[in-house]
Amino acid sequence: MTTNLPTFNQILETAVITYKKVFNTNPDLASCAPGRVNLIGEHIDYNDGYVLPMALPMATIIVGKIVPNTNTADIITCCDGADDPRRVQFELKNLAPGLPKWANYIKGVIHSAGIPEVPGFNAVIMTNVPVGGGLSSSAALEMATLTFLEALTAGKSTMTLTDKALLCQKAEHEFAGMPCGIMDQLISAMGKQKHALLIDCQLLSTEQIPFSTNDLAILICNSNVRHELSDSEYPTRRRQCSEALSLMKLKSYRDAKIENLTALKDCDEVLIRRARHVITEIQRTEEAAEALKGHNFVQMGKLMTESHLSLRDDFEVSCKELDLLVEAANKCTGVLGSRMTGGGFGGCTVTLVRKNDVDNVIRAMKIEYAKYDRTASFYVCEPSEGARLINLN
Numbered sequence: 001m002t003t004n005l006p007t008f009n010q011i012l013e014t015a016v017i018t019y020k021k022v023f024n025t026n027p028d029l030a031s032c033a034p035g036r037v038n039l040i041g042e043h044i045d046y047n048d049g050y051v052l053p054m055a056l057p058m059a060t061i062i063v064g065k066i067v068p069n070t071n072t073a074d075i076i077t078c079c080d081g082a083d084d085p086r087r088v089q090f091e092l093k094n095l096a097p098g099l100p101k102w103a104n105y106i107k108g109v110i111h112s113a114g115i116p117e118v119p120g121f122n123a124v125i126m127t128n129v130p131v132g133g134g135l136s137s138s139a140a141l142e143m144a145t146l147t148f149l150e151a152l153t154a155g156k157s158t159m160t161l162t163d164k165a166l167l168c169q170k171a172e173h174e175f176a177g178m179p180c181g182i183m184d185q186l187i188s189a190m191g192k193q194k195h196a197l198l199i200d201c202q203l204l205s206t207e208q209i210p211f212s213t214n215d216l217a218i219l220i221c222n223s224n225v226r227h228e229l230s231d232s233e234y235p236t237r238r239r240q241c242s243e244a245l246s247l248m249k250l251k252s253y254r255d256a257k258i259e260n261l262t263a264l265k266d267c268d269e270v271l272i273r274r275a276r277h278v279i280t281e282i283q284r285t286e287e288a289a290e291a292l293k294g295h296n297f298v299q300m301g302k303l304m305t306e307s308h309l310s311l312r313d314d315f316e317v318s319c320k321e322l323d324l325l326v327e328a329a330n331k332c333t334g335v336l337g338s339r340m341t342g343g344g345f346g347g348c349t350v351t352l353v354r355k356n357d358v359d360n361v362i363r364a365m366k367i368e369y370a371k372y373d374r375t376a377s378f379y380v381c382e383p384s385e386g387a388r389l390i391n392l393n
Contacts, residue, residue, distance in 0.1 A: 005128045005379065008032075008059060012390065015063045015126040018078055023122050026392075027063035029151045033143035033387035034059045035129035036136045036187040037220055037350050038341045039196055039300075040307050041285035043315055045181030047241050048202035048252045049282040052289055053183055054211065054218070054383040055191020060127040060140040061390070062148045070120025073110075077102055078124065081131025092118045097175045105138055108175025109145040112167045115153055123148070130377070133222045134347025138176065139184035142168035143387040151389055161189040161386075162204050179235060191386035198289045202254050209292050211383055216297055216336070217358055219351040221329070221365060222377040223321040226346035233317065234343055237274065244275035253278050277314035281307060301336025301352045308339035308349075317344030321374060325349045328368035332361045 006014070012030070019027045034055040041051030060079075067074075076087045082102040090103070095111045097104045110118060125144075129137040146164055159167070165185035172178050172185075186206065187197050194212040199205075241253075248263045250256055256279045264272045284303045291299040308326050312318040322340040326349050329338035334357025341350040353361050362378050369376050 005058065005130075008057065008061075008128070011126040011128050012061050012063075014078060015061050015124045016392070018076065018126070019063050019065075019122070019124040022076060022124070023065070025065065027065050027124070028392060029065060029148060030061065030063045030390035030392050031144050031147035031151060031387070032059045032061045032390055033140045033147060033188045034191050034384055035140045036184060036191070037218065037348070037381065038183065039218075039350060040288045040304055040339070041183075041281060042307065042311055042339075042341065042344075043237060043317065044253070044278050044281050044285070045183040045199070045201045046179075046238055047245075047278045047282075048254045049278065050285040050289070051183045051199045051201060052196050052209070052285050052292075053187040053199070054196045054381075055187055055386055056129070056135060056381050057384040058127075058129040058135070058379070058381075059384075060125065060129055060137065060144045062123050062125050062144045063392070064121050064123030064148065064152070066152060067120040067122055072120045073106075074122045075103065075106065076124045077126075079127045079131060079137075081137075092120065097177070101176070102141070104175040105141045105171065106145050108171030109142050109168060110149060111175065112171045113146065113149055115149065118149065118153060121152055130222055132226050132347075133224075134342025135220070135222075136184040136188065136342075138172060138178070138180075139168065139188045142171055143185060143188040147387045147389060162186070162206075164387075165189045166204075179238065187386070189386050191384055193383060193385055195383050196292060198285075202252060207289075209289055211292055213295070213297065215355055217353055217355045218381050219329075219353050219358060219361065220341075220379045220381055221325050221349045221351065222379070223325060223346055223348065223374070224376060225319070225321050225374070227319055233345065237315065237317065240271055240274045241278055244271040247271065248275070253282060273314040273316070277310045280310055284310075297336055297352065301338075304337035304339045304350070304352060305330060311340055311344065315344075319345050321346065321369075321372075322349055324369060324372065324374075325365055325376065328365045329353070329361060332364050333357055335361055
């Protein structure tokens with residue numbers, strides 16, 4: 001009953017076939033990087049909090065080849081959701097943002113990497129990460145680009161995985177114009193099978209948390225809606241969080257406790273709600289990591305649902321579609337917890353559910369969502385590997 005996405009091998013094959021058809025030769029380099037789902041810890045990566053994402057089996061793949069004696073990139077994307085044109089050529093020096101928007105992620109990584117002599121190349125990009133679904137297709141493209149660039153220049157990188165994540169984050173800030181946190185790039189770089197990644201966004205330290213169980217599954221539901229508010233409200237939430245922190249006379253939300261909210265008692269109620277979400281979500285994420293370590297999946301599910309309520313009521317980044325899907329999931333037998341994931345105002349929910357009940361849960365969610373003339377997409381996922389090269393031989 002899950003939505004049929006092309007497999008990793010299928011999109012790799014499509015990318016190779018497309019490359020050969022367009023460029024009349026076979027590619028000899030290939031890289032990939034995964035999307036992610038955040039299990040808990042939303043809108044706190046830019047507030048010095050903890051987040052607990054996992055890398056998805058869905059990934060973005062780049063195949064390509066050096067074109068000697070050129071200083072130009074010729075890139076084709078086969079990705080659904082990318083803006084036109086789908087083929088772009090640009091010189092590799094004096095890079096600047098422009099159209100199409102999807103190419104800015106690539107340009108930004110090349111620019112931020114600061115490699116003196118990047119050889120000209122041809123490339124084809126393919127993905128099975130749903131674009132615009134809140135599963136971080138942008139970070140997957142950035143990390144796949146950086147991994148491809150390293151292979152292209154045949155250099156032995158001295159960058160750590162954290163360095164690479166920061167480089168890609170910088171590219172997204174400066175070239176794509178999105179002031180994102182660091183979570184998406186870190187998990188795309190550091191993903192590990194059967195593990196979630198606890199990220200300390202203040203210290204940029206990470207801990208692999210085992211997340212393997214025979215009878216539970218992670219069910220992602222793409223609402224297939226994206227409200228236009230999402231782009232404008234993200235910087236607004238950042239500003240509100242910063243203002244509340246300043247009024248509490250604290251340097252970091254890591255130093256904040258619920259009692260600190262009393263300093264905001266004479267302020268706009270909105271600031272109190274924003275700060276309350278951040279403070280409680282940081283605590284929930286710490287507790288969730290401990291729950292996973294102790295195989296206390298019931299507690300993990302409870303914390304996920306509490307997270308959604310906080311995002312809905314205090315941070316106000318949910319929407320009626322996400323609320324419907326979470327409510328429908330939580331009514332089902334076998335569901336331990338459910339929440340929206342990602343920036344909000346559309347995108348996806350993530351649900352912790354017993355494997356034997358997955359089909360029934362999907363059926364119930366589809367029926368409830370259809371009452372509002374909506375259709376959702378469903379993916380059952382396990383934690384997967386991070387960015388890496390692909391052997392085409």
